[in-house]
Amino acid sequence: MDELNKSEEGKKYCYKYPHPSVTTDCVIFGFDxxxxxxxxxxxxxxxxxxxxxxxxxxxxxxxxxxxxxLRELQEETGLEGAYIRQFHTFTAPERDPRERVITIAYYxxxxxxxxxxxxxxxxxxxxxxxxxxxxxxxxxxxLRKAEQTLRQQIHFEPVGFELLPEQFTIKELQNLYxxxxxxxxxxxxxYNKMKRxxxxxxxxxxxxxxxxxxxxxxxxxxxxxxxxxxxxxxLEF
Amino acid sequence: MDELNKSEEGKKYCYKYPHPSVTTDCVIFGFDxxxxxxxxxxxxxxxxxxxxxxxxxxxxxxxxxxxxxLRELQEETGLEGAYIRQFHTFTAPERDPRERVITIAYYxxxxxxxxxxxxxxxxxxxxxxxxxxxxxxxxxxxLRKAEQTLRQQIHFEPVGFELLPEQFTIKELQNLYxxxxxxxxxxxxxYNKMKRxxxxxxxxxxxxxxxxxxxxxxxxxxxxxxxxxxxxxxLEF
DNA sequence: TCAAAAGTGTTCGCTATACACCCATGG
DNA sequence: CCATGGGTGTATAGCGAACACTTTTGA
Numbered sequence: 001m002d003e004l005n006k007s008e009e010g011k012k013y014c015y016k017y018p019h020p021s022v023t024t025d026c027v028i029f030g031f032d033x034x035x036x037x038x039x040x041x042x043x044x045x046x047x048x049x050x051x052x053x054x055x056x057x058x059x060x061x062x063x064x065x066x067x068x069x070l071r072e073l074q075e076e077t078g079l080e081g082a083y084i085r086q087f088h089t090f091t092a093p094e095r096d097p098r099e100r101v102i103t104i105a106y107y108x109x110x111x112x113x114x115x116x117x118x119x120x121x122x123x124x125x126x127x128x129x130x131x132x133x134x135x136x137x138x139x140x141x142x143l144r145k146a147e148q149t150l151r152q153q154i155h156f157e158p159v160g161f162e163l164l165p166e167q168f169t170i171k172e173l174q175n176l177y178x179x180x181x182x183x184x185x186x187x188x189x190x191y192n193k194m195k196r197x198x199x200x201x202x203x204x205x206x207x208x209x210x211x212x213x214x215x216x217x218x219x220x221x222x223x224x225x226x227x228x229x230x231x232x233x234x235l236e237f
Numbered sequence: 238m239d240e241l242n243k244s245e246e247g248k249k250y251c252y253k254y255p256h257p258s259v260t261t262d263c264v265i266f267g268f269d270x271x272x273x274x275x276x277x278x279x280x281x282x283x284x285x286x287x288x289x290x291x292x293x294x295x296x297x298x299x300x301x302x303x304x305x306x307l308r309e310l311q312e313e314t315g316l317e318g319a320y321i322r323q324f325h326t327f328t329a330p331e332r333d334p335r336e337r338v339i340t341i342a343y344y345x346x347x348x349x350x351x352x353x354x355x356x357x358x359x360x361x362x363x364x365x366x367x368x369x370x371x372x373x374x375x376x377x378x379x380l381r382k383a384e385q386t387l388r389q390q391i392h393f394e395p396v397g398f399e400l401l402p403e404q405f406t407i408k409e410l411q412n413l414y415x416x417x418x419x420x421x422x423x424x425x426x427x428y429n430k431m432k433r434x435x436x437x438x439x440x441x442x443x444x445x446x447x448x449x450x451x452x453x454x455x456x457x458x459x460x461x462x463x464x465x466x467x468x469x470x471x472l473e474f
Numbered sequence: 475t476c477a478a479a480a481g482t483g484t485t486c487g488c489t490a491t492a493c494a495c496c497c498a499t500g501g
Numbered sequence: 502c503c504a505t506g507g508g509t510g511t512a513t514a515g516c517g518a519a520c521a522c523t524t525t526t527g528a
Binding site for chain 2: 478479480481482483488
Binding site: 423425426429430434447448449450451473 | 507516517518519521524525526527
């Protein structure tokens with residue numbers, strides 16, 4: 001069924017039944033130490049020319065969607081092998097005014113510090129989640145779904161650490177969890193909880209100049225986390 | 238880009254770049270009172286002729302994936318408007334030996350009692366999850382992912398109730414949660430928990446003939462659940 | 475009358491939550 | 502010297518987990 005034929009005109013791929021185009025779009029999350037941010041690109045062509053949109057592109061015929069998303073991500077941020085997760089496929093028939101396009105959406109968690117692109121004077125920019133303008137296509141909806149998925153995922157895996165630099169303070173970690181979950185924690189309870197979980201490793205250094213008091217630096221102890229997970233252990237926030 | 242052209246040969250849809258076929262597959266879960274089951278269909282044509290597979294089919298150009306999955310589900314079980322959720326899209330380039338096919342996978346939660354198909358003497362059958370044979374294509378992988386997603390989803394929404402008949406006993410409810418989560422609960426603690434949650438409504442009737450003692454019937458109180466959810470309330474199991 | 479299934483508590487320990495105190499630093 | 506931020510502790514309430522007693526019914 002649906003045999004593929006290269007037609008004699010060249011550059012034409014023909015099918016017995018119509019096929020949609022398939023793209024991958026990527027919601028790239030970053031964290032600036034206080035707020036969650038998302039990397040958007042400005043469209044240079046119609047439709048929605050000038051509007052901000054999620055980076056993405058067409059799926060190649062010999063790559064799986066994840067490879068496609070990683071490729072797009074690499075092109076946009078320069079990052080190789082970033083943490084990405086597929087979260088939903090968007091298929092509304094009219095979501096692209098030109099033709100039928102379905103998009104397999106991924107979210108990526110990256111350290112903003114390691115991203116080369118996204119500077120000003122570029123067509124890409126980091127937006128705080130509460131400052132995102134109206135986006136092209138159905139990308140508003142995709143973004144909301146990504147946020148929602150991230151909020152759920154954080155209950156099962158410590159995904160937050162993908163967003164933090166190698167070393168971080170407790171306060172930064174708390175800010176991150178608060179930003180993702182949209183709730184506030186008591187500073188002391190958060191500290192106690194982290195201590196009990198034993199997933200953090202305190203480093204020698206202290207930092208935070210321009211503040212009142214120096215703050216300890218921590219590092220996520222992945223080995224310890226894996227060990228705890230083995231023993232049947234649920235992440236609760 | 239990629240303008241769609243009906244070629245002059247008729248019945249041919251041509252594109253500048255190759256397009257994959259898009260299907261929806263559906264993991265239909267049911268519950269027989271003791272075990273989780275999944276509805277499979279036996280393939281009548283090559284490839285994988287004779288193998289069991291997930292029901293599914295091609296996405297039409299004017300329907301979104303959810304409508305496509307509902308349509309397939311209706312055709313297979315006769316059920317209208319069942320509870321379905323998209324959980325993953327499978328895109329490995331070689332997952333179908335004929336051509337590039339990506340599938341948007343849904344899981345459905347249905348009451349086995351209400352399903353007409355799936356009887357013997359049919360090409361569809363309910364399999365207990367631990368008796369599923371090797372499936373066609375990558376459907377084993379899809380099924381595993383569906384189970385995993387269901388296990389996670391039950392922490393956020395009382396999805397289990399979609400699988401139970403209108404009226405059920407506490408024991409059946411417990412069996413269901415145990416089947417989904419793969420763990421055992423203490424009968425009394427489970428009862429206490431349900432009582433505290435106030436999501437169940439006890440009915441007048443009692444049943445369970447052929448057992449030792451009569452058991453109360455309950456019904457899920459959706460209004461109460463929605464009310465609790467409003468007040469910020471986390472489902473924990 | 476006994477075993478098996480089902481309704482209903484009780485107790486204990488841990489964790490979430492609320493809250494307090496001390497130290498360091500810059501103005 | 503005091504306001505602010507940060508490290509650490511304590512008390513209480515509520516939930517999870519382990520466990521006991523009673524009732525009903527079929528063999």
